[in-house]
Amino acid sequence: MARRGKKKGRPISGWVVFDKPVGMGSTEAVSKIKWLFKADKAGHAGTLDPLASGMLPIALGEATKTVPYVMDGAKVYRFTVTWGEERLTDDLEGPATKTSDKRPTEEEIRAVMPNYTGVIMQAPPQFSAIKIAGERAYDLAREGEVLDIPAREVEIGRLDLVERPDDSRTVFEVECGKGTYVRSLARDMGRDLGCYGHISELRRTEVDPFTPEDLVTLPELEAAAADAAPRGEAGEDGRIDDPRSEKERFAPLDALLVETGAALDCLPQIAISDDAATKIRLGNPVIVRGRDAPAEADEACVTARGRLVAIGAVEAGMFKPKRVFVG
Template sequence: MARRKKGRDISGWLVVDKPAGVTSTSVVNKVRWALDARKAGHAGTLDPTATGVLAIALGEATKTVPYVTDAMKAYRFTMRLGAATNTDDTEGEVIATSDTRPTDAQIIAALPAFTGDIEQVPPQFSAVKVDGERAYARARDGEEMELKSRPLFVESLEMISRDGDLLVLEMVCGKGGYVRSIARDLGAALGCLGHVDHLRRIWSGPFEPSDGVDWSTLETLARDPKLDDYIHPLSVGLQDLDELPATPEGAVRLRNGNPGMVIASGVEYGAECWASYEGKPVAVGIYKAGELHPSRVFNL
């Protein structure tokens, strides 16, 4: 008989404004301990040096992580001109420098090339796998890899301000974007080289920093019932999908993993939706002719 995990059976989302110098995994572990939660996970890794929105899924909300991970995200970052590093940020060693400096007009003119559907090569120090091993582990051993490019949708990339060699830019993009690669490639395109000096995720899908807690508050309220007040409902992570009320019989069938009747109006056949009953999420699935065919069932 499998041992039951210790901790409270709580479900929902806790948004943490992650500080620099802490890994995303450390934040998850801290939240799990602070809430005495049985299960937790995050929706979208942030580099240890980065700050900003890190959405932590608790309990049954972990089943909705893909919907937040796939959602659009926004980053505000500072790019330093004149040098490239082996990590594409300030943590690495400088591997090349340039005395070339573009004008503001040249920078603005270069930005459209990094919007829309683009191909992006991840940084050498990244979590992508190469022959079953993380790229950063091989990079630490001094290996230089030829990483494959990956598709990325960039909705917008704008220059906010400039102070000498420091550019502040803001980017809105889809899943899998590496801001460090944007800085590296933009610096190369401008002929001046560049890397990320500071990075902050300013929102992620439905979540913003004001929706959650900072690190200090998390530590202060650890194991305090008041921390529960910051937990958002599981359904917040499903806001990009249509909600379909389930009938009483439909809710029972859905909870058992079977297609169940829902009340739908104007929903296309084959659309991914979520069903609710008495205000609680029941399942996510595909809508077909009056029924939801579940792919994920929530035990709430």
Template structure:
């Protein structure tokens, strides 16, 4: 029997992901619960991590790169004294240390991990190595050296410190691994370290405190879940919004440059609306917008 296609529903359902479930499973459950034709997410969370998982539905999947590129905030705890295979508490301990840093030493080290930094992803990560996922190779015991990648860290702040652990908050750009921060900070301090707890408190325009608890996705009626779906344009909050003329909107929907009544910087990425709602994401070109992604709403 062929699977039915599902509903044409577009928007965002923000899930407060619990520990113990992976991001793909959350998306699958949301898609099933809402009977959505299409769904995806804007930024993976580790299975043991909690917090914001922004699930895009329908035409909102075209805005996923915008949210993925936005800043994100993580609240996490680092346990000192051990480094693990996964750089978090789920892995096996591979190195240990009796050294413990003071709060002042932790504070002083944080400057090394802010601004433009280079970061080596954890061995257990989705990074591809010669076409294969690093975590698959790591599970097979393959030793590998992953290349360092650039990361923008807006801020890294010590919230509190104990003898054996420290709680921190990091705001960073796309592609950041908190587990790598914990590992490298532990090495910098000479005490070793790994993530013991990790929560994404916000991602772009979405906040965990406004998210739907994952267990409610399972038990609530579809009619209630429908009321929790945010408009597609919620994910475009960081982009300038321009208004299309009626003729411009028609041209844009056909994939052509269209006229807008408001302006932006030449070449700036914007989103365009008309009286019916979002029309496209595109580049502003002096009174016109060249569409890159057109919405079929």
């Protein structure tokens, strides 16, 4: 008789817009959230360094299929540059490699800021997740290799000077696209100003389409997860027979999720009937109707009763599914 496989977790889907604390790595954060929700699968949309805090969108279940759309979204960071030192990691973690007694004036800083907006070329940090000959740059850097990482094109929508707490520190806010390294921005501005610089504080405040109002902290998640702990009397086998259903137990925690379809606000949205949704879930194309339904679209998503059904293409008024969502 075949052995039954061990249950991997709940088939829960949605986004946890996690307010990651300083000191926690992105992979560690995903593991923690997956464990709290007892989810069957999880993944994040954009690494956030351990020394950085702020928005780390974590996808559970079917939401993992929408991760690429969040990865492509614009991001907003607030960061502090400390002048006078360039560091090996371009942040507080690494040792100083270059120093200067010069401290830039506000006028000098504002004069170079236009060089860092629009489409620019930027070299990633030595300690980054960029792959070099199949290996992560940070792994090679830890072994002492000095890497020649080619600059690549990134887009910065805006760069604002927020405040100057003192002559040695300046606080900025930047809105940027996929692949931008804020640590590189601090390094390059420091070199441009002739005084060197590194990130001493970094917080990601937004990842499109999510907003600061969507953020949820670790204490909030842990408090909600505590309600899901089994309650009741233990039987002879030591197991607790909780009278509540699984749905009831996890309701406070699941209420903190943002729905899966929120990640697809960038795509045309098409409402369909339950019958059409059934056909699409079986992999069949359907005709889409309605005043707002596009006749052609490289990508669009269809919903039934407000729930995400599939992502696909629209050709001559026919929706052809490419990625179908369960339930």
